[in-house]
Every structure is written in C-alpha cells, then in structure tokens.
Amino acid sequence: MRRKASLILLALAVFFAALSPLLRWYAFPRVAKVPADQYQDMVLEAKDATLLDYGSMTAKKVDKVTVVQTLKGNVEASERIERTANRDVVVWDGLSYVQGPDGEMVSRIPERYIFDAHTQEPVHATGESVDGDPVRREGIEFKWPFLTEKRDYEYFDAQARITEPIHYKGTQNFRGVDVYYFEQTIPWTKVPFPKVMPVEGITAESVAKTGTTRWYTTVRKFWVEPVTGAPVYGEEIHREELRGGTLLGDRDKVTAFAGHVKMREDYIRSTVDLVKSQRLLVALMSSYLPWGFLVLGVGLLALSLYLEARSRRPGDPSPTQSREPEPLSA
Amino acid sequence: MRALIAAATGLVLAFALVLLITAMGSPSAETSPEPLLTTVPSHP
Numbered sequence: 001m002r003r004k005a006s007l008i009l010l011a012l013a014v015f016f017a018a019l020s021p022l023l024r025w026y027a028f029p030r031v032a033k034v035p036a037d038q039y040q041d042m043v044l045e046a047k048d049a050t051l052l053d054y055g056s057m058t059a060k061k062v063d064k065v066t067v068v069q070t071l072k073g074n075v076e077a078s079e080r081i082e083r084t085a086n087r088d089v090v091v092w093d094g095l096s097y098v099q100g101p102d103g104e105m106v107s108r109i110p111e112r113y114i115f116d117a118h119t120q121e122p123v124h125a126t127g128e129s130v131d132g133d134p135v136r137r138e139g140i141e142f143k144w145p146f147l148t149e150k151r152d153y154e155y156f157d158a159q160a161r162i163t164e165p166i167h168y169k170g171t172q173n174f175r176g177v178d179v180y181y182f183e184q185t186i187p188w189t190k191v192p193f194p195k196v197m198p199v200e201g202i203t204a205e206s207v208a209k210t211g212t213t214r215w216y217t218t219v220r221k222f223w224v225e226p227v228t229g230a231p232v233y234g235e236e237i238h239r240e241e242l243r244g245g246t247l248l249g250d251r252d253k254v255t256a257f258a259g260h261v262k263m264r265e266d267y268i269r270s271t272v273d274l275v276k277s278q279r280l281l282v283a284l285m286s287s288y289l290p291w292g293f294l295v296l297g298v299g300l301l302a303l304s305l306y307l308e309a310r311s312r313r314p315g316d317p318s319p320t321q322s323r324e325p326e327p328l329s330a
Numbered sequence: 331m332r333a334l335i336a337a338a339t340g341l342v343l344a345f346a347l348v349l350l351i352t353a354m355g356s357p358s359a360e361t362s363p364e365p366l367l368t369t370v371p372s373h374p
Binding site for chain 1: 339340344362364368370
C-alpha cells in the first residue's frame with residue numbers, strides 16, 4: 001500500500017515540478033497578451049497653462065487645458081494584419097483631443113499604433129500613422145512589455161515622429177503600487193503642424209506658406225507597474241512655439257502651448273484599481289503559480305521518498321512475503 | 331521500473347496540460363462600438 005502511495009506521489013511530484021518551468025517559460029509568454037478589443041480613455045489636465053490665441057497671435061494664460069486621449073482596439077484590422085504577420089497583433093486607433101478652457105478644440109491628432117500583443121514590439125504594416133502621415137515606430141508607445149525590466153526603453157514620440165530612449169530612473173511606490181519611474185526628454189524639435197487647425201480657414205499648408213514653423217519640447221514621465229507593464233500615472237512638461245515667418249510679424253517666436261500636463265484625479269484612481277486587478281492575473285502566471293508548483297513538487301517528492309524508505313525498512317514485515325505453513329508432527 | 335513509469339506519467343501530464351492551455355487561445359473579440367472621444371468625460 002505504501003509503495004503504491006509513494007508511486008502516486010512521485011508522479012504528482014514530477015507533474016508539479018515540470019509544470020513550474022513550463023508555465024513560466026512556455027505558457028506565460030504565449031498566453032499573456034494585450035487583448036485586441038481593448039477600449040480605454042484618459043483625461044489629462046494642464047492647469048494655469050499658456051495657450052496661443054490665434055485671433056491676436058499672442059500667448060495668453062488660461063485656467064486649464066484638457067487632453068482627452070482615447071485608445072480603441074481595431075479587431076478587424078488586427079485580424080487582417082495577423083494573416084500576413086503570422087503572430088498576434090493589436091491595432092490601436094487613438095485620438096488625442098485637446099480642448100481649451102472655453103471648450104473649443106485646440107488640436108486633434110489621430111494615430112494608428114500596431115504592435116505585437118505579447119511583446120509590445122512595434123509591427124510595421126500599412127496604416128501605421130500619426131495624423132494621417134505614415135510613420136515607422138521603432139519603440140514602444142503607451143504601454144511597456146509584461147515583466148518590465150529596470151532599464152532604458154526606446155519610446156516613440158508621436159509629435160516629433162521620432163524614437164528616443166526613455167530612461168529608467170528608479171523604483172517608487174505610487175499609491176500602494178510598486179512602480180518603475182521612467183523619464184524621457186525630447187529637446188526642441190521642429191514638428192509638423194496638425195492637419196486640423198483650431199481656427200476655420202487656417203490649414204497646415206496655409207501656415208507653412210508664411211514660413212512660420214512649429215517647434216516642440218517635452219519632458220515625459222511615466223510610473224509603470226512592472227508586472228503588467230501598464231503605466232499607472234503619467235505627466236508631461238510640454239512646450240510648443242511658433243517660430244519665424246510672416247505670421248508672427250516682427251517677433252522671432254511665440255508660445256503656442258506651455259503647461260504641466262497631469263492625469264485627472266478620478267482617472268488616476270481608476271487606473272490604479274485596474275492595474276492592481278490585472279497585476280494579480282499576470283503575477284499568478286508568471287510568478288505565484290510557478291513558484292507554488294515548484295515548492296509543491298519538491299514537497300511531494302520528499303513525501304514519496306519517505307514513504308518508499310519506510311516501506312523498505314528491514315524490521316517491517318514485507319507485504320509480499322507469505323509464511324510457509326509449518327509441518328505438524330503427530 | 332515502476333518509479334520510472336510514474337515519473338514519466340507525471341511529466342507527460344504536465345506537458346499535455348500546458349499544451350492544452352496554450353492551444354485554447356483567446357475568445358473571439360469585437361471592436362468596441364464606443365467612439366474616439368471629442369468631449370471631456372465626466373468620469374472614467
């Protein structure tokens with residue numbers, strides 16, 4: 001009986017011990033992925049910002065500028081790309097809509113971001129764009145990979161359409177969540193005018209004809225939960241200027257926007273809650289279950305060996321031996 | 331010999347389970363009907 005039990009325990013020990021690395025290094029990279037149908041909105045605000053008044057072409061102080069950012073997974077487009085890319089792909093159609101204090105549109109920049117659902121590496125396919133212009137991303141955008149590492153990453157800047165490093169600056173605790181803090185500085189860079197301008201009758205082409213150019217710099221800050229790779233908080237110290245050309249008269253430059261953009265409080269709370277719940281699922285697959293199975297496997301193996309050793313003790317009667325009947329003498 | 335068979339059984343079952351999990355794939359998805367926002371939402 002003990003031998004049978006020790007054999008069953010041995011089978012279970014090998015089962016769990018083998019399951020541990022298989023789950024971590026085979027199943028997890030294949031199962032953990034960004035869903036293709038995700039829909040997410042985010043509101044960011046820049047209080048006491050500076051905004052260009054296109055009527056007088058002067059910079060004015062305003063109470064608040066609001067940025068509404070939406071990301072919508074385009075399932076049909078991702079399935080179309082998957083047929084040729086031969087891997088799981090996510091297509092995010094995004095819109096960054098900027099609204100002034102009076103509720104009027106300041107800018108609207110649509111973009112399409114295509115990436116590998118498992119690794120978050122960019123996938124290059126027709127349709128990858130920012131504000132209607134084809135682009136080729138070489139870094140991540142919006143989301144870090146699962147199991148984010150303490151290192152610099154390449155991050156795509158949609159305004160400048162360039163990829164620059166975003167530097168790991170240390171580990172912090174943000175509202176009860178351990179996060180990695182990343183920071184990227186985009187130096188003053190000449191950037192295209194948005195296709196849709198805030199004033200009717202003014203187009204990117206008509207402004208370009210005046211010789212005026214648009215320049216931009218930003219310091220981008222992200223607090224990223226490393227297990228899910230999801231940012232729980234973000235800030236941007238953002239400045240835009242118009243420089244040169246006849247549009248500015250005798251001035252060299254004018255501020256088009258300057259502000260410290262931060263996530264709105266209710267969105268911070270909702271993002272932290274969402275990331276906490278997702279973190280548990282990813283940590284189960286990547287850490288808790290593999291370690292648990294390994295410990296269980298070792299424990300079962302020890303128990304199996306113990307039972308086996310007990311069944312072989314010399315003092316114990318062997319279950320297979322049967323006593324010979326002693327002959328009776330009359 | 332019986333110990334070897336028991337260990338092999340455990341190993342085969344572990345591989346089978348992991349292959350089953352990875353082969354299941356994800357449920358079919360649909361693009362959200364929600365629009366790309368051009369107004370400020372009052373809450374998340």
